[in-house]
Amino acid sequence: MVDLSIIIVSWNVADLLAACLDSIYTRVAAAPEPDNALAVEVIVVDSGSTDGTPEMLRQRFPQVQLIALGENLGYTRANNLGLARAQGRCLFLLNPDTVIIDVALARLVAFLDANPNVGLCGPHTLNSDGTTQSTRRRFPNFWIGLFESTWLQPYAPKRLLDSYYYVNGNGVHETLDVDWVQGSALMARREVYDQIGGLDEGFVMFSEELDWCRRARDAGWRVVYVGSAEIIHHGGKSTEQAVAQTHILFQQSKLRYFRKYHGWAIAALLRAFLQANYLAQMGIEGGKWLLGHKRPLRQSRISAYWRVLRSGFKVSL
Numbered sequence: 001m002v003d004l005s006i007i008i009v010s011w012n013v014a015d016l017l018a019a020c021l022d023s024i025y026t027r028v029a030a031a032p033e034p035d036n037a038l039a040v041e042v043i044v045v046d047s048g049s050t051d052g053t054p055e056m057l058r059q060r061f062p063q064v065q066l067i068a069l070g071e072n073l074g075y076t077r078a079n080n081l082g083l084a085r086a087q088g089r090c091l092f093l094l095n096p097d098t099v100i101i102d103v104a105l106a107r108l109v110a111f112l113d114a115n116p117n118v119g120l121c122g123p124h125t126l127n128s129d130g131t132t133q134s135t136r137r138r139f140p141n142f143w144i145g146l147f148e149s150t151w152l153q154p155y156a157p158k159r160l161l162d163s164y165y166y167v168n169g170n171g172v173h174e175t176l177d178v179d180w181v182q183g184s185a186l187m188a189r190r191e192v193y194d195q196i197g198g199l200d201e202g203f204v205m206f207s208e209e210l211d212w213c214r215r216a217r218d219a220g221w222r223v224v225y226v227g228s229a230e231i232i233h234h235g236g237k238s239t240e241q242a243v244a245q246t247h248i249l250f251q252q253s254k255l256r257y258f259r260k261y262h263g264w265a266i267a268a269l270l271r272a273f274l275q276a277n278y279l280a281q282m283g284i285e286g287g288k289w290l291l292g293h294k295r296p297l298r299q300s301r302i303s304a305y306w307r308v309l310r311s312g313f314k315v316s317l
Contacts, residue, residue, distance in 0.1 A: 003039045004109055005088030009078040010096040011047040014056050016234065017096040021061050027100045038106055041065060043082045044096075047072040075205040080198040091193055093209075095184040097234040101126075104229035108187045111175075111226050119192040119221025120213055122181030123229035124172050133233055135182035136167045136225040139214060145258055145270050149250065150277050173227040179217065181225055183209030184233045192216050205246075207253035214261065247278075247304060248311045255313050271313050278305045 006024060010017045021042065028040055045067045046053050054068045067081055079093055090109050104123050111121055125133040140148065144165050147156035162168045170176055186209055196215045199208045213223045251274050259267035282305045289298035 002041050002088040004090045005086035006042045006092045006094050007082030008094050008096050009045045009075055010053055012049045012051045013096050014051045014053040020096050020098050023100040043085050045078040045082045047078050076199045076201050076203050076208045083198045089190045090187055092187045093183055099232040101230040104231055107229040112189050117222050118224050119216040120188045121224045121226050122186050123231050124227045126232045128234045132172045134166050136178045137180050138165055139179045142266055175226050177222055178225050180210050180213030185231050192221055195219055203253045205249045207257045247308045251313050278309050281305050
């Protein structure tokens, strides 16, 4: 029986993926009993990489189950392909730009085993420099939608984002119930997947884990942040390859979440605000371009923001 299925979706990050896989196999093999007794399978879904990822996997990690796609189908669809293949009683969605620390895998599995009402859990996540990465959240409301990841974020009330949304104020090594945890490292028990299904493919990328956790919570499962399990997440190594598309997908996913759970009126207000936000940013960058300040950078940003505006943030359900 497979205890843990690790599903990794990768796109043009062969070196980071290799380091991630090394950390998985090294930690599992080196862990003391009974941690090394975990039966683990790793499924890598490669989204049409052109950097030699499939070849690297076949040569260096023949034990990995490779699903090599001819094109990039999107993060969510690719994860669902991996979930459909998985045989484990625990299912772990993991980004390729991560590194497992010590016995994090065993601790997450043991936590699910010891708490049968917990459906999903996530670890304490570190940035590349060792600082804590914010990965635990409460469900966003309309005001959070306005502030979070927009130019207004620095002006948001601390009690709204820091204390409420980001669940700050609790120790990073504690274990606590949250509404959702970041999808860079998200473990679910098989029963949750069997009950609510996989990720909603309407979220091409971003907010898919928010939606998955919300559906699990609505079905009666707890979602827990497990501070005793640690990983490193370098972050953004795939998305930084397509800046404008990343902006588009992020905002479309945000709007889709609000349309799905808060109704069309709230989503329409949020869309209008986001469009005004990008228009204002274009104006600021245009002004700096006219002043001759880092013109190539300003031109690049103006082009990206224009592409975002042209997308219209179209949302479908």
